[in-house]
Structures are given as C-alpha cells and as structure tokens.
Amino acid sequence: MIEKVKAQIEKLQVELIELSKYILENPELGYEETKACRAHIDILKKYGFIVGEEYMGIKTAFRAEVVSDKKGPTIAYLSEYDALPGIGHGCGHNILGATSTGAGIILSKFIEKIGGKVVVIGTPAEETSGAKVEMAKNGAFNDVDIVMVAHPADKHFKSGNSLAMQAIQFDFKGKPAHAAMCPEKGINALDAAINTFNNINSLREHFQIDAKVHGIITDGGKAANIVPDFATAQFYVRAATKTYLEELVEKVKNCARGASLAAGTQLEISHYEASFENLVTNQHLLMKYCEKLKDMGVEKIFEARESYGSLDAGNVSHVCPTIHPYFSISDKPLIAHTKEFAEATNKPLAYEGMKNAIGALVLTAIDVIEDRSFLHAIHEEFIVVEK
Structure with missing residues (x-):
C-alpha cells in the first residue's frame, strides 16, 4: 500500500x-x-x-x-x-x-x-x-x-x-466633568480600567503555570482636562484546559467588577472575538x-x-x-x-x-x-x- x-x-x-x-x-x-x-x-x-x-x-x-x-x-x-x-x-x-x-x-x-x-x-x-x-x-x-x-x-x-482562549471586553461607563474645576462631580471610567489591570496583576501569582492573561486599553478618554466617562479594556485569557479557563475567566471578570465598583462606574462584559x-x-x-x-x-x-x-x-x-x-x-x-x-x-x-x-x-x-x-x-x- x-x-x-x-x-x-x-x-x-x-x-x-x-x-x-x-x-x-x-x-x-x-x-x-x-x-x-x-x-x-x-x-x-x-x-x-x-x-x-x-x-x-x-x-x-x-x-x-x-x-x-x-x-x-x-x-x-x-x-x-x-x-x-x-x-x-x-x-x-x-x-x-x-x-x-x-x-x-x-x-x-x-x-x-x-x-x-x-x-x-x-x-x-x-x-x-x-x-x-x-x-x-x-x-x-x-x-x-x-x-x-x-x-x-x-x-x-x-x-x-x-491553549484554550477567551477574548473578553470590559466597557466602563462613568460621568464626565471638568478635571480641574469640578473633578468631584465626575466618575472616572479610566480609573476602573486601570485598576482592572492592577487587580489582574495581583492575581497573577495564583495562576496555574501555563495560564496567560494579556490586555490593552482601547479607549480611555479624549482630553486630559475631562474626566473620562468611558473606557474599554480588552483581554485574551488563556489556559491549558477548558475547565481551568472558565475558572480563570470568572476571576478576571471579578477583577473588573471590583474595579468598577470602586470607581462607581457601570460595567458591561462581552466577547469581542470567538473563543478558542x-x-x-x-x-x-x-x-x-x-x-x-x-x-x-x-x-x-x-x-x-x-x-x-x-x-x-x-x-x-x-x-x-x-x-x-x-x-x-x-x-x-x-x-x-x-x-x-x-x-x-x-x-x-x-x-x-x-x-x-x-x-x-x-x-x-x-x-x-x-x-x-x-x-x-x-x-x-x-x-x-x-x-
């Protein structure tokens, strides 16, 4: 043959x-x-x-x-x-x-x-x-x-x-205000996005060795003198198995939820690409x-x-x-x-x-x-x- x-x-x-x-x-x-x-x-x-x-x-x-x-x-x-x-x-x-x-x-x-x-x-x-x-x-x-x-x-x-992978997007919605004259009237969506990264970085030492999380901020405001009322962060979350990926994704979502709660923003979570x-x-x-x-x-x-x-x-x-x-x-x-x-x-x-x-x-x-x-x-x- x-x-x-x-x-x-x-x-x-x-x-x-x-x-x-x-x-x-x-x-x-x-x-x-x-x-x-x-x-x-x-x-x-x-x-x-x-x-x-x-x-x-x-x-x-x-x-x-x-x-x-x-x-x-x-x-x-x-x-x-x-x-x-x-x-x-x-x-x-x-x-x-x-x-x-x-x-x-x-x-x-x-x-x-x-x-x-x-x-x-x-x-x-x-x-x-x-x-x-x-x-x-x-x-x-x-x-x-x-x-x-x-x-x-x-x-x-x-x-x-x-690696299994999910592409997660976090949209934070805040409230604009003049950043110098009345910042106390604003709700900073960019703060929520930044603190999502900080929360995830604190979580990294507890990842399984082959897990990966990497992300970017695609929208964080348009002018430095305006409190950003909208921010978007996108992440790839990867893991060796589907089971652990689902566990890790939930932890990453909680990082965003906590950051949103602390900043006072509204949060929308979505997938921006197909999951592998x-x-x-x-x-x-x-x-x-x-x-x-x-x-x-x-x-x-x-x-x-x-x-x-x-x-x-x-x-x-x-x-x-x-x-x-x-x-x-x-x-x-x-x-x-x-x-x-x-x-x-x-x-x-x-x-x-x-x-x-x-x-x-x-x-x-x-x-x-x-x-x-x-x-x-x-x-x-x-x-x-x-x-």
Missing part, C-alpha cells in the same frame, strides 16, 4: 505544487480568500469530488466529498489558505492547504475498494477569528470520525496542544501518523513544541478525534509569520516535506478505515481524555 500511495503522490505532485505557488503569489486575508478557495474547489472537482460552496454560509469556505459504495468511517482533512497582512503566507497556509487537499484527492483513489468517505473542508480565516470555531459549533464535524491537518514548520513535530478551545491531540491517531511518516522515509520526528498560543483546530478536537502535526519544509531554523517563512514554502525541501506529510495522512486514514479495532481505540480515547 505504501508504494501505491507514493505512486499516486508522484502523479499529483506537479498540480499540488502549482496550487501552492498560485496561492503563495496571490495572498488573501481571512474571509477574503476568493482566489484560493476557487483554486481548491477547481482541483477537487477535477478529481471527482462533490463540492458544496459557501459552506455553512461562509463565502470562502467549502466542503468536498467522495463517498464509497462500501460503508466505512468518514475521514476529514482541513485546508487553510488565508494570509497575513503585509507578509503574505508567512504561516505557510498555501502549502498547508495543498497538503490537505492533496491528501483528500489521493485517499479518494482508494476508498472505493476499502470503503468510507473522504471529506476536505476549506476553513478560512485561521489567523483571525477562525472559521473552524463556528463550524464546530454548528455541527460541521458531527458526522466525522477523525480530523487531520498538517502544518508546515522547520522540522517534523508531533501534534501537541494549544484547547487542542486535544488523539494519541492513538498521532502514533499511527508518526509510524506512517517513518514509512515515508522520515527519520527524525521531534516531540511536540510547547504551545503558548491558540488554534481554531482546538474547537474541532472537542467534537471529534483530531491531530495537528507539523511537517518540515526546511533544513534551517524558521520563524513563523515572516517573509522568510513564506519564501521557504516554495523550495524543493518544502515540496519534499509536503509529499511525506501527504503520504502519512493518507496511510493513516487507510489504517483507520481498514482496522475497526483501531478506530474503536481512537474513539474510546476521545471519550475519556480530559478536555
């Missing part, structure tokens, strides 16, 4: 390189990825996929499927294709998307014989609000057995974790992926990197078994979100890494489809693991 998969990759490689290059040369921001989305849809249709466009009402999302006549599990690959402002594809979503779409096309060559369904889902705006968040919430993955997405990096890394859940890597699925990556000729697979950020794939991992490994595109250290990273995605080593990742993604899926006891173990782990 390994040689058959490799042969299919070789047949498709030129088209996948062209797809990756085209998206690299035409970078588009989140929810504006019309060219990239169309390029993925066109190649998937060419290879027999039934494609639903503007999936779940999202203009630059799609869901493409090939279904076998034989029953079996549903395998989903996630394509990303949004770029970064001023940098382009500094996170390599051009080659990430080509890898996922390529894996879907190649797996489709085998499922008529082995059974199952292959799905490629185009997921916009990973760099900003993360379309996967709403997709997961609205049931996009409810009929999926496993999800896989491989991200470019400077080494092959195992799938690890990411922590990535939960399915270890059974990951071990199989690593095994297949070695079958593709990769000798060194590094342990998962420490993650201090958040991924919208985390929300998917709370709905169905998921892995998010990294594949090597360079033999030199790379820093993500740079033009150098974008340039590295268009090198021979990058396309070699893409080929290896596609092979591992496809071979892993074949084992999931053919070995029902393995699929059962994946699902059992998903049920019992702490999220």
Whole structure:
C-alpha cells in the first residue's frame, strides 16, 4: 500500500505544487480568500469530488466529498489558505492547504475498494477569528470520525496542544466633568480600567503555570482636562484546559467588577472575538501518523513544541478525534509569520516535506478505515481524555 500511495503522490505532485505557488503569489486575508478557495474547489472537482460552496454560509469556505459504495468511517482533512497582512503566507497556509487537499484527492483513489468517505473542508480565516470555531459549533464535524491537518514548520513535530482562549471586553461607563474645576462631580471610567489591570496583576501569582492573561486599553478618554466617562479594556485569557479557563475567566471578570465598583462606574462584559478551545491531540491517531511518516522515509520526528498560543483546530478536537502535526519544509531554523517563512514554502525541501506529510495522512486514514479495532481505540480515547 505504501508504494501505491507514493505512486499516486508522484502523479499529483506537479498540480499540488502549482496550487501552492498560485496561492503563495496571490495572498488573501481571512474571509477574503476568493482566489484560493476557487483554486481548491477547481482541483477537487477535477478529481471527482462533490463540492458544496459557501459552506455553512461562509463565502470562502467549502466542503468536498467522495463517498464509497462500501460503508466505512468518514475521514476529514482541513485546508487553510488565508494570509497575513503585509507578509503574505508567512504561516505557510498555501502549502498547508495543498497538503490537505492533496491528501483528500489521493485517499479518494482508494476508498472505493476499502470503503468510507473522504471529506476536505476549506476553513478560512485561521489567523483571525477562525472559521473552524463556528463550524464546530454548528455541527460541521458531527458526522466525522477523525480530523487531520498538517502544518508546515522547520522540522517534523508531533501534534501537541494549544491553549484554550477567551477574548473578553470590559466597557466602563462613568460621568464626565471638568478635571480641574469640578473633578468631584465626575466618575472616572479610566480609573476602573486601570485598576482592572492592577487587580489582574495581583492575581497573577495564583495562576496555574501555563495560564496567560494579556490586555490593552482601547479607549480611555479624549482630553486630559475631562474626566473620562468611558473606557474599554480588552483581554485574551488563556489556559491549558477548558475547565481551568472558565475558572480563570470568572476571576478576571471579578477583577473588573471590583474595579468598577470602586470607581462607581457601570460595567458591561462581552466577547469581542470567538473563543478558542484547547487542542486535544488523539494519541492513538498521532502514533499511527508518526509510524506512517517513518514509512515515508522520515527519520527524525521531534516531540511536540510547547504551545503558548491558540488554534481554531482546538474547537474541532472537542467534537471529534483530531491531530495537528507539523511537517518540515526546511533544513534551517524558521520563524513563523515572516517573509522568510513564506519564501521557504516554495523550495524543493518544502515540496519534499509536503509529499511525506501527504503520504502519512493518507496511510493513516487507510489504517483507520481498514482496522475497526483501531478506530474503536481512537474513539474510546476521545471519550475519556480530559478536555
């Protein structure tokens, strides 16, 4: 089976390189990825996929499927294709998307014989609000057995974790007054915002070690001689698990409530961005992926990197078994979100890494489809693991 998969990759490689290059040369921001989305849809249709466009009402999302006549599990690959402002594809979503779409096309060559369904889902705006968040919430993955997405990096890394995150906004409403003539008649909303930071800073020594809270004041008044009657503070609150995040968010809200009470302001609390859940890597699925990556000729697979950020794939991992490994595109250290990273995605080593990742993604899926006891173990782990 390994040689058959490799042969299919070789047949498709030129088209996948062209797809990756085209998206690299035409970078588009989140929810504006019309060219990239169309390029993925066109190649998937060419290879027999039934494609639903503007999936779940999202203009630059799609869901493409090939279904076998034989029953079996549903395998989903996630394509990303949004770029970064001023940098382009500094996170390599051009080659990430080509890898996922390529894996879907190649797996489709085998499922008529082995059974199952292959799905490629185009997921916009990973760099900003993360379309996967709403997709997961609205049931996009409810009929999926496993999800896989491989991200470019400077080494092959195992799938690890990411931090759960909520984006909290505090709006403080006070009362204006002349700051010199009659300050006693004012209610200072900026004081409430500043003291929210002070309260949070006092709380930090009691955080779990991997928890993070960072924020800004986006509105704090317009003139120094007017008591600010309105102030806004925005925070990202992050933690390793959804459970602890909810606990920490409540403590942060209490910091704002206390500051508001002390200053005499009114307080409104809201979310200004979507909430990301922590990535939960399915270890059974990951071990199989690593095994297949070695079958593709990769000798060194590094342990998962420490993650201090958040991924919208985390929300998917709370709905169905998921892995998010990294594949090597360079033999030199790379820093993500740079033009150098974008340039590295268009090198021979990058396309070699893409080929290896596609092979591992496809071979892993074949084992999931053919070995029902393995699929059962994946699902059992998903049920019992702490999220």
